[in-house]
Amino acid sequence: MRSLLLVSMAVMALGLTACGKKGAPHAPGPSQDITYPGTYPPE
Numbered sequence: 173m174r175s176l177l178l179v180s181m182a183v184m185a186l187g188l189t190a191c192g193k194k195g196a197p198h199a200p201g202p203s204q205d206i207t208y209p210g211t212y213p214p215e
Contacts (some may be wrong), residue, residue: 199206
């Protein structure tokens, strides 16, 4: 019973790790159209 629990937990953990995107995050669209992160004007 315990081995079945361990195997099922391992399968769920592997399934969750496979859902992530690979590579660094980047904003969608062409780089010249990206306005963020922007700088705030001084007050």
